Each structure stands twice: as structure tokens, then as C-alpha cells.
Amino acid sequence: MQPDQLVKQIEFIKEIDKIKYIQRKTKLFNSDRNENDAEHSWHLAMMAIVLVQHANVPVDLLKVLKMLLIHDIVEIDAGDTFIYDSQKNHTNTNEERLAAERIFGLLPAEQAAEFIAIWEEFEASQTDEAKFARSMDRLEPLLQNASNNGGTWQEFGVDYAKVYEKKKVINYGSATIWQYAEQLINDSVERGILKKAAL
Template sequence: MPSENLSKQIAFIKEIDKLKYIQRKTRLLNSERQENDAEHSWHLAVMAIILAEHANHAVDMLKVVKMVLIHDLVEIDAGDTFIYDSQKNHSNSEAERIAAERIFGLLPEEQAAELIDIWEEFEAGKTEEAKFARSMDRLEPLLQNTSNNGGTWKEFDVPYEKVYEKKKVIKEGSDRLWNFAEQLLDESVEKGILKKDAPQ
């Protein structure tokens, strides 16, 4: 018989398989297929490892990787909220808090507490690790949309100003990556795949 801890850990591992079924609005690079949350989290983890040298400050890379791998697990219960949704606020909602307690609560108490703390740290975005992890979270969809002729920006008629406002979080984790992101945004406007609102 497996130990109580192992039984809880296996239950958690089985539960998070559901993340593979949570569809995001963004599509894979140069593709029509929508990305799922598990693919998104994996991509962010690799990005964080590869782009670590561009962080504004030295970070605990293991913590960053943990953050990006678990940050969307709450969407198993709460669902994915489109970042440009004008009806629903893309922030740490009560539904996500309840989801975090249920999903991480499947684990042994000490592991559950650690992962809830890491999830909360990412959501708060105050530590250097959280800032860098969040910069990855905002950079990946930018790469996707620029590779897909505007992608969700065009599909949902999202203006440059709204995209810029959401993407500037990248600067908090990495000035270099923000400079790169700004260039991509400017090029997207020039190509006509991202529209600026007309001046009032």
C-alpha cells in the first residue's frame, strides 16, 4: 500500500492532467490551433530558463520555474479568463482562491502550503521572482500574436493602447525584454496587425 503522502501526491498529479484541456484564446506560433494551459506553462518554464540572463535582478530560478508551472492550475476550476476581456477582471478572483485551496489542498499539508504561497507570490507580483515570471507570462502571447498576423488582437479588435498597458508588466521583470517587446508592438502597428485608437 502506498503511504498517505504518496496517495495524496498521486491524486494531485492525476488532477492537474486536466490543465491539458483548458483552452486559451491564443494560438500556437504560426498556427490556427489554440494553445492549452499546460502547453503555455511548459513554454514559460523553458523561456524563463533560457532568458534568465535578461532579468533585471538575480532570481531564484527554481522558484520562477515553479511559479510558471503552477500559476494557471487554478484554471482547472476557475477557467481561463482572456486577458483583454472587458466583462471579467483578469485578476486574482475569489473563484481562483477557492480553486487554489481545493487543488493544492489535494497534496500533503506542507507541499500544499508551499505551492499556495508560491501561487500567491506570483499573483501579487511584488518579488523579483514574481516580476520575472510575470514578464514571461506576458511575453509569450506577444510572440504568438505577432507570428499569427495579429492573432487575438485582430480577432477581438484589441487596440494598441490596451495591449501596451497589459504588456508593460514585462518591464518590471526585464528592461531588455521590454525594449524588445516595444519594438514588436511598434512593428505590429506598422504592419497593420495592431491598430491604434484614433486620437480624440
């Protein structure tokens, strides 16, 4: 390995430390402290290791882990977009694209290209690995909100229809986990911590 490659990699490693400061809207389980992006990414990676047997089809776990550890790094520049934000759509924005190019661009060219490709694959959510990774990303905040008496649902007035719409993509990665998640959503309505809009 060339010394200049190592220098670039160390610069990237130092830069991504900033992800620890990106606060999410969701809070830790049974807590009033907001989760940060680094905690979120670590938790998703652990969830994937534990739950991979429930994927709809066999997946490349290492690729899934890379997606989960990489996918929110762009938020260092772009910030966290709340999944239920009514002003800004939670999609691959131009700000995130610029962030990916800048931050992953700190790496040697071959690694930068790999990381950008992995990030793009997760965002596109078309491959089996991306679908399973996305199911982890949607499951964790659901578990958190259920543990926090509604959490961000209560705080931001998010109703059942919005939650169901955002969470049903879990099914594309794991029908088994979606069955569990759907029951948890319905249980949350029964408990009164997730409201159904009046007809």
C-alpha cells in the same frame, strides 16, 4: 515518506492532468490551433530558463519555474480569463482562490501550503521572481500574436493602447526584454496587425 502522503501526491498529479484541456484564446506560433494551459506553462518555463540572464536582478530560477508551472493550475476550476476581457478583470478572483485551496489542498499539508504560497507570490507580483515570471507570462502571447498576423488582437478587436498597458509590466522583470517587446508592439502597428484607436 508515509504511504498516505504518496497517495495524496498521486491524486494531485492525476487531477492536474485536466490543465491539458483548458484552452487559451491565443494560438500556437504560426498556427490556427489554440494553445492549452499545459503547453503555455511548459513554454513559459523553457523561456525562463533561456532568458533568465536578462532579468533586471539575479533571481532564484527554481522558484520562477515553480511559479510558471503552478500559476495556471487554478484554471482547472476557474477557467481561463482572457487578458483583454472587458467584463472580468484579470486579477486574483475569488474563484481562483477557491480553486487554489481545493486543488493544492489535495497535496500533503506542507506541500499544499508551499504551492499556495508560490501561487500567491506570483499573483501579487511584488518579488523579483514574481516580476520576472510575470514578464514571461506576458511575453509569450505577444510573440504568438505577432507570428499570427495579429491573432487575438484581430479576432477580438484589441487595440494598441490595451496591448501596451498589459505588456508594459514586462519591464518590471526585464528592461531588456521589454525594450524588445515594445519594439515588437510598434512593429505590429507598422505592419497593420495591431490597430491604434482613432483620436
